Amino acid sequence: AQSVTQLGxxxxxxxxxxxxxxxxxxxSVPPYLFWYVxxxxxxxxxxxxxxxGATLVKGINGFEAEFKKSETSFHLTKPSAHMSDAAEYFxxxxxxxxxxxxxxxxxxxxxxxx
Amino acid sequence: xxxxxxxPRYKIIEKRQSVAFWCNPxxxxxxxxxxxxxxxxxxxxxxxxxxxxxxxxxxxxxxxxSAERLKGVDSTLKIQPAKLExxxxxxxxxxxxxxxxQPQHFGDGTRLSIL
Numbered sequence: 001a002q003s004v005t006q007l008g009x010x011x012x013x014x015x016x017x018x019x020x021x022x023x024x025x026x027x028s029v030p031p032y033l034f035w036y037v038x039x040x041x042x043x044x045x046x047x048x049x050x051x052x053g054a055t056l057v058k059g060i061n062g063f064e065a066e067f068k069k070s071e072t073s074f075h076l077t078k079p080s081a082h083m084s085d086a087a088e089y090f091x092x093x094x095x096x097x098x099x100x101x102x103x104x105x106x107x108x109x110x111x112x113x114x
Numbered sequence: 115x116x117x118x119x120x121x122p123r124y125k126i127i128e129k130r131q132s133v134a135f136w137c138n139p140x141x142x143x144x145x146x147x148x149x150x151x152x153x154x155x156x157x158x159x160x161x162x163x164x165x166x167x168x169x170x171x172x173x174x175x176x177x178x179x180s181a182e183r184l185k186g187v188d189s190t191l192k193i194q195p196a197k198l199e200x201x202x203x204x205x206x207x208x209x210x211x212x213x214x215x216q217p218q219h220f221g222d223g224t225r226l227s228i229l
Contacts, residue, residue, distance in 0.1 A: 009154075034217070041222065041223075041225075042222050042223075043118070043205055043207075043220030043223050044205070044207075044218075045220070046217045046218075046219075049217060090156050090157075092156075101159045101162070101170060102159065102218065104156030104157050104158075105156050106154070106155055106156050107154075107155070
């Protein structure tokens with residue numbers, strides 16, 4: 001069964017600094033990978049997704065992620081953090097064969113200080 | 115386009131009482147999902163509908179949880195009787211289809227507190 005591991009339940013950065021949120025996946029078949037963001041008292045919003053093709057995926061709000069099969073990773077980055085990026089970020093995996101549920105990681109809370 | 119609508123936003127009940135949540139998906143979305151998100155965890159799928167049929171309910175505690183989507187549009191999730199461990203946010207999501215690359219669109223959720 002597929003799974004994801006998000007390293008670090010909390011990540012703190014200063015405004016303007018690089019954001020790096022780590023996600024490693026486990027899947028016996030090529031995965032589809034997603035990053036979602038959740039603001040307080042709101043649902044999840046899709047940031048970006050990897051299905052096939054280009055391994056560097058660009059999403060909304062200046063975020064991007066790179067699929068690295070050799071490292072089974074899909075880390076989320078943003079060159080310069082903004083105060084409005086403070087939120088909970090979830091990595092998720094779903095296999096592309098048959099029916100498989102979307103499996104979420106435990107989330108990483110991003111804190112941005114001025 | 116209008117997003118996924120959920121109500122109520124908050125609900126407080128005592129254990130052993132019953133509660134129901136309502137979800138209206140994005141227009142035209144055939145697939146509807148209910149997730150449970152316990153504090154500090156990622157969402158966990160409870161049940162998935164394709165139109166008005168159940169695709170997966172393997173993680174739904176069927177002794178107390180039930181869900182329906184009678185006309186293939188709106189859906190309700192019910193808990194009866196509620197237990198303390200049911201305290202969580204219940205998220206509804208919808209997608210156009212069931213393909214693995216189809217993004218899911220989430221509502222703002224219902225926060226349930228059990229006293």
